[in-house]
Amino acid sequence: MIVVLKNGISDSAKNNVTGFLSSKGFQVREIVGEEDTVFGAVGSVLIDYREVEVLPGVDRVIPITKPYKMASREFHPRDTVVSIGPVKIGGSRIAAIAGPCAVESRQQILDCAWAVKEAGAVMLRGGAYKPRTSPYAFQGLGVEGLKYLREAGDTTGLPVVSEVVSPSVVEEMSRYVHAFQIGTRNMQNFELLKTVGSTGMPVILKRGMAATIEEWLMAAEYLLSSGTDNVILCERGIRTFGRATRNTLDISAIPVVRELSHLPIIVDPSHATGLRDKVPPMALASIAAGAHGLIVEVHTNPDKSFSDGPQSLWPQQFEKLLRDVEALCPTVDREMARLPERHQEEVLRSHLGNSKNGEKPRVAFQGERGAYSERAILNYFPEGEVKPMPLPGFSDIFATVLSGDASWGMVPIENSLAGSVLENYDLLTRHPDVKIVGEIKVRIRHNLIVIPGTVESGITKVYSHPQALSQCAEYISKKAWEAVPYFDTAGAAAMVAREKDPTIAAIASAAAAEYHKMEILAEDIETNPRNYTRFAVIALSDTGEPENADKASFTFSIKSHPGSLADCLEVLKEYGVDMTKLESRPIAGQPWSYMFYVDVLLPENPAVFKKAEAAFRDAAEEYRNLGIYRSS
Ligand code: PEP
Ligand code: MN
Numbered sequence: 001m002i003v004v005l006k007n008g009i010s011d012s013a014k015n016n017v018t019g020f021l022s023s024k025g026f027q028v029r030e031i032v033g034e035e036d037t038v039f040g041a042v043g044s045v046l047i048d049y050r051e052v053e054v055l056p057g058v059d060r061v062i063p064i065t066k067p068y069k070m071a072s073r074e075f076h077p078r079d080t081v082v083s084i085g086p087v088k089i090g091g092s093r094i095a096a097i098a099g100p101c102a103v104e105s106r107q108q109i110l111d112c113a114w115a116v117k118e119a120g121a122v123m124l125r126g127g128a129y130k131p132r133t134s135p136y137a138f139q140g141l142g143v144e145g146l147k148y149l150r151e152a153g154d155t156t157g158l159p160v161v162s163e164v165v166s167p168s169v170v171e172e173m174s175r176y177v178h179a180f181q182i183g184t185r186n187m188q189n190f191e192l193l194k195t196v197g198s199t200g201m202p203v204i205l206k207r208g209m210a211a212t213i214e215e216w217l218m219a220a221e222y223l224l225s226s227g228t229d230n231v232i233l234c235e236r237g238i239r240t241f242g243r244a245t246r247n248t249l250d251i252s253a254i255p256v257v258r259e260l261s262h263l264p265i266i267v268d269p270s271h272a273t274g275l276r277d278k279v280p281p282m283a284l285a286s287i288a289a290g291a292h293g294l295i296v297e298v299h300t301n302p303d304k305s306f307s308d309g310p311q312s313l314w315p316q317q318f319e320k321l322l323r324d325v326e327a328l329c330p331t332v333d334r335e336m337a338r339l340p341e342r343h344q345e346e347v348l349r350s351h352l353g354n355s356k357n358g359e360k361p362r363v364a365f366q367g368e369r370g371a372y373s374e375r376a377i378l379n380y381f382p383e384g385e386v387k388p389m390p391l392p393g394f395s396d397i398f399a400t401v402l403s404g405d406a407s408w409g410m411v412p413i414e415n416s417l418a419g420s421v422l423e424n425y426d427l428l429t430r431h432p433d434v435k436i437v438g439e440i441k442v443r444i445r446h447n448l449i450v451i452p453g454t455v456e457s458g459i460t461k462v463y464s465h466p467q468a469l470s471q472c473a474e475y476i477s478k479k480a481w482e483a484v485p486y487f488d489t490a491g492a493a494a495m496v497a498r499e500k501d502p503t504i505a506a507i508a509s510a511a512a513a514e515y516h517k518m519e520i521l522a523e524d525i526e527t528n529p530r531n532y533t534r535f536a537v538i539a540l541s542d543t544g545e546p547e548n549a550d551k552a553s554f555t556f557s558i559k560s561h562p563g564s565l566a567d568c569l570e571v572l573k574e575y576g577v578d579m580t581k582l583e584s585r586p587i588a589g590q591p592w593s594y595m596f597y598v599d600v601l602l603p604e605n606p607a608v609f610k611k612a613e614a615a616f617r618d619a620a621e622e623y624r625n626l627g628i629y630r631s632s
Pocket of ligand 1: 101127131163182183184185206236268271
């Protein structure tokens, strides 16, 4: 059952509730949500719920209707994000785990680790105990393999996962791996599940090849109830009559599981298909279906692989796959999980160090909670590490960053349909102490949002930012509604929530609807689904440049002689600097004079850009570097 506590319940009343539940034989877990705190209580005991409901400080009791309790969404309505070292799996990120089927030698796992790391994997896999169909096939290197795996992980900075096949090795394995993998053949090995769960360590639980989704979630329940909170489900294909592939990847399991459970779900397209060329399409389909990540077999020489060579990708194929996944990300409102770069981690830590009483560093944005800028913040920064800070205007973002009240700001720079957000270009040029330290693209998906119970036929007016209204013009034109401009999208949702008027609606993000507990009557109502906004992440200019920067932005004005603009651009050509954007803006106070805003891709050798900048300074009247950063 879920015991919802009253707001402001005292500690002694809380202790009283847990004491009561424990005395009845329940296992109790406190779950702190954004709005309320609940106790999840599970156990094989029957109790009259009213006995709990009458305890001081208890608001209400909700029974869990599913046979699995801790794994159910009823128990934990929000998505669980599992941390494995620096890697977070679940939520808005897509994590790529990769490596060979088995650890074959020290050199082989080191080579594979570097290859998958360079391609963008955030975690290394490799079997040391191989549950092979034939007793004569390679069985794995055992503990020696685990040592090599861990060494390869430590060398490359990748946390490692390996399959555990017997309760007797759990203790020893726990010294080498960051996460356990339970294989398909052991999904219902309950003694193994209990022993692994009792370590409290993260577990990747593969679906049994003939298991129903309910049986799979019951297996997760074994892990959760024996002591770990960190379970990741992994769909790896099931047995069907089809023989064209090794197994049949049950892609529909992804949305089904996401509805039933809060646990993250990843997909293993390698064991699902058994065929190298079928791995990338199924991996992409899995991401489109809502998976939180992939676990892929990659080998530096698949032809020589001791096991599963035909399904192992070459490193180049894996790299291409991750680039394709990355291209898909904005369409599904996701970001690739990355290992925190040393630079970013240091910056984050220094901000954490400076913050008062251990508060999270703040990131300023314009608008109300649920604004698209807030989505950009949640996608850009590591899960749960920063606090979005809503502000009324764009200039407030700059002021707040300058005063140090916020460590970063998230400012929209351009929209793929509406063009540049000129106000922010001007603010960037006006604030030389602020610079661009990163960027991110977010897909803009508009929704029709109403107070719960509203019927479409009763709506007479729809409120939103003028840009959102025009982006949904086709949808609105089919209704006899008055479109009313409002200062921002999330603000319109907040206003409709406040007014509680069933004749009005707002157009805003799904997050705005969730934040205000509103209902979405229609999803994705924008005329053109290719609607993306690019945001710049700004910070004080002493933050330093990221190591893997590949983009720069700058502004310049030109000398007053014929061909002076051409002279400047000639410099970029001469040094092979690729210009991706050029925009002119009037110079404040100098009618009919212009400055230019430029984005460029950095040449391979950073020294070349420094030389180009020096030449550019000579050719231009004024030059200012706005930031060197990693492109999105
Ligand atoms: C593996 O990942 O190496 C493996 C054996 O997978 P499964 O248990 O899904 O067959
Ligand atoms: Mn394998």
